[in-house]
Amino acid sequence: MSFARLARLCLKEWRETLRDRRTIVTLVLMPLLVYPLLSILLQRFLLTSLTAAKDPVYLIGLQDDQHLSLLQQYLDVGGDLLQEADHQAADLSRDAGAGLDAFDQQARVQWFSVLDLEQAVRSGQIDLGIGVVAEDEKLSVEGWETAARYRLLYRQESALSRAAFEHVRDRIRAVNDHQLQQQAQAMGVRLRLPAAIESRPLAGADAAVSLTTLIPLILILMTITGAVYPAIDLTAGERERGTLETLMAAPVPRLGLLAAKYVAVLTVALLTAVANLLAMTVTLLSSGLSELVFGQQGLSALVIVQVLALLVLFAAFFSAILLALTSFARSFKEAQAYLIPIMLLALAPGLLSLTPGLEFNAWLAVTPLVNIVLLARDVFEGTVDPSLAVLAVFSTLLYAVAAIAVAARIFGTDALLYGSEGRWSDLLSRPVHERPVASLPAAMFCIALLFPGSVLVAGYLSQQEQLTMGHRLLLNALATILLFAAVPLAAARLQRVRLRMGFRMHRAGWLVFLAAGIWGLSLWPLAHEIFLLNRWIGLTSLSGEQIELVSQMLQQLRELSPLLLLLALAVVPAVCEEALFRGYLFAALERATSGGRAIWVSALLFGLFHVVVGSPASPERFLPSAFLGLMLGWLAWHSGSVLPGMLLHFLHNGLLLMLAYYRDELMERGWGLQQQQHLPASWLIAAVIAVAAGGVMLFFVGRPKRPTIL
């Protein structure tokens, strides 16, 4: 299907979705009315709590009005004395934390005349009750001579009540202390205290962080809100309206229809998210709360761009999940029933991000949804690990592809079109007739399954310290065979794909193999120079420690048999990776799109795989791997077979392995290579000539008119 046709399909879905009033309600009214209202409520809440801290108002009840003026005087004088002491402390230590005490200085007191103090305090009518102790009682207790004795009543469980109590107590104490000092001075006595206390309140370092961890949760809610309705309407709604049968009767690939629907759902999700983001930005900026949420840097343009990028990623993922789920539904009601648990489930990772100290690692980076939320958290905290970010983004996109593949498998099937007349088991049943190559959704689903599988296997093996290098290599080879060959093979069997056609196991002429052999031996210098390009463009993630680890690993490899190395790291990857990328996947891509696109897409995926399927993930591997993928893809397309590529891949890997294996010997003979240095120009010229010679040979051999099945 051409892009122009896909665009026209999208146009129809956009029209159908964006003209629907219910979509507009979700898209426009939600953020314009509900979200700002919620924001205002949140803002009010935050403002209220801040105001309470910054500028509290204490409601104080007094039993005897005659003491009002005296108490007011004590509090004023006491307040001045405390402020004076506070300034002296600030002079000693100019710390921002010292200023926090000033909050209480600005407290306002509202006085009330209350008869039943206890009841008024208990019921919360007042924060503090001040009773006057009887004249005879006051003299008999401590023997001090006082003008008045007050009893302060407050609620222990109320922060405001306690603060009011402390407010009054501290001021009266200050007045008393001051009075005592003056009397002592007048008597010429120097007072001696057993111990003095100095306190300094400080602001917590994670004050802003705690709020930024809430942002991923808001993102989830924002995206879901927008995407839910169109996802249901374009799938289950289509069936309910009776348009699905007509649509399925048209000669259009299901994947094309689904892709257009996906674009429409994604568009609405993004528009909703942008509208919400706009509302959030305006609210934060207008209320001055941006610093509180985003820390001292506030809500900068960079933060907005980062939020937007995460929204795009999240929307891409969640729209696909929604579409897959709603594709199962036969009606609106059924779709809603499916979505409610998923929406609740989606909140769980959001809550997970609130777990303090949760480390974002490779395992969590390939865990759906959790990876986006934790990546969002790290972005806001400025602690993003680029390798994990690449892993999370790539895996998320692959999961989205897998979800669309699932949706394409079930959308418009008998079971959905005709309800009870079809069976759900039909979805898993093998087709009656053989098919020449795998469908694109099936191939992409395979890739999406393999990807986290490979990451998990690599992660698991790297943690098994008790394994010897030999065992590790064999297990790795076994995993490669299982993931890259056995899984696609099983998928092909399930789909009744003709194995020779589906994996492009066609015969090729000896000249093609010769050309592939030449390329296999001559491409590595070019790949090496492309690897060095990373440094030029600033793409280096390997630390000195990691490079040292790689050197140690190479040293351990040298202790093993070269045949074992060739088997595990050259033969197995060459056969299995080619079977998947230039066989199963390439055939599906070529049939669904074109040869050119099959080359580019398979090379891109090949490059990305080599980035993430490593421990640690290394973006440096993308360019050389994608370059090799392009050459292998072109060879596969030109020869119509996967077999010459297997030879090329084997020779390329094998030669590099042997160069590393015999590095010391080669160094002794003056043929040594340094991993981080350019190759001699003569080597590069020779490589270019060899590659060109292989290309010329392939050009003269030409493309086979029809693939010959072995």
Next chain:
Amino acid sequence: MIQVHELTKRFFADGREILAVDRLSFEIQPGEVYGLLGPNGAGKTTSIRMIVGLLRPDGGYAEVAGCRTVEAPDEVKAKIGMVSATDGLYPWLTVREMLMFFADLYGVPFRAAEAKLRGLSELLQLNDLLGRRCLRLSTGQKQRVTLARALMHDPPVMLLDEPTRGLDVIGTHVVFDYIGHLREEGKSVIVSTHRLDEAERLCDRFGLLHQGRLLHEGTLAQLQETTGCRSLIDMFTRLLRSDPRSTPLPVPG
């Protein structure tokens, strides 16, 4: 143009197997209108869905213009115009947008689609409706749009499943004219209906389905001769009173 051979479909409902279509076989030539007749639940709609490739047959095959539905579903779909009893329209698209969308689905170039749209608008009196959104159309207007939609890619084969369901006299008359137009255009047409009086006026040949089996096939004259009944209604009444499984009537030709 259409060849149906031993087409069979089983469904499972409430834990038991139902034979919805039982070894159905017939052929239709270009310019012929074939009435697939039967009471509700006879298997008419299931047969049509198998012919267009929406349902996978459990046995036999359907071939349209030399292509089998299971082997080349897209080629078959491209050659068929389908008017289903459950046809819906996209409520938020205008009539023009919807018809052009379906033309595009079938790969009709834009200019050719516009020309086709003009012709069909004249034929089905859609000119005043083209700019109107589908949700604002009446039942009769919706049916006219549905008929136009099925012809936008000018298919050689038309499958009409209960095309007059829910229509008034005027709406039914429009459908009759439409089928007459299809015959003139040389298209092979299958009309599935349980309105036997209508079928008598519309179709060249008939297939009488009952409980998934084709019990009678032929022209009206052939059926009258075989059954001894004057009208299709009489034939069906007689069929339903007898036990069709034990005493199948001979199928001519």
